[in-house]
Amino acid sequence: MEIRQFGTQFLSGFSEFGPRFLEAAVVIFIGWIVSKILRRVCEKALEKANRDLGIISFLSSAVSALVKIIAIIMALSSLGLNTNVIVGAFSAVGFGVSLALKDNMANVAGGIQMLFTKPFHVGDYIAAESVEGTVERIELMFTTLRTFDNKEVIFPNSKLTDSIITNYTAQDKRRLDLEFGIDYSDDLLGAKKLLQKLAEENPKVLSEPAPLVVVS
Incomplete structure (x- = not known):
């Protein structure tokens, strides 16, 4: 009797919440696909506009992250949660996470600062923090250098913005x-x-x- 009652309750609950969970899963799946598509579209559009490779990488990754956040909010909303409550919860969680991950937030801020000040570009040969190398990627939180002996050095963006940078490629005459x-x-x-x-x-x-x- 208990098994039959449990089965009845399970089927009743599944018939009520199953479609919502399925809808939420579909929203997440589509959101992740859309984020990848928009990232590629953003990269191609910026490349056609002859934008700096660092700006292309930074903005495309930011667009992808924003689309994923929107997809998560929509998925939670499809489960019946109030959108205002979701946004408020995200804000509260975001505040707590920002305190816990303040170094990562500083890296993002450093990336934005480099995006506008442009102390170097992808392909430039620079020196910072006793490391010299060619800039390969400028991303949301990190910048990657390739040293002369083919080592990959990953710099937190906040470290770069707080250090003295020597750009050997900035001037065509030396x-x-x-x-x-x-x-x-x-x-x-x-x-x-x-x-x-x-x-x-x-x-x-x-x-x-x-x-x-x-x-x-």
């Missing part, structure tokens, strides 16, 4: 200092003229600004 030892008994004037001539005749040396040879 000065290169070369030092040569000259004995006191050698002809200093002749050595200067020879080095000046070699520099001026080198096709890789710019004529403006002109190369300079000094003796110290």
Whole structure:
């Protein structure tokens, strides 16, 4: 009798809540697919607009996250929960999570700051926190560098915004200092003229600004 009663109650509950759970699952599934599609559409649209690769990666990941959040809210709403209560709960949870994950929130804020200030772009060669490498990705929370010896270094965005960044690619012209030892008994004037001539005749040396040879 108890088994029959349990079965009856189960079927009654399933007939009432089963469709809602199914609807919520469908909403989540569609939301995840839409988030991927919109991410690709956003990436292609920004690429056609010749936007920086860092901006493309950052904005596309933000759009994907926003669509997923909306899908979760819609799924909870389909279960019969009040939308205002859901939004309020998300706000309360978000506040608590923001306190617990303040470092991650700082990384997101750092990513937004770099998005607007643009201290470097994808493909630039930079140095920060005693690490040098080529910028491969600028994402919502992290920036990835590829070092000269092919190591992948992942920087939290907040670390980058708080550190001194040297961008070796920002300027198309750079000065290169070369030092040569000259004995006191050698002809200093002749050595200067020879080095000046070699520099001026080198096709890789710019004529403006002109190369300079000094003796110290």
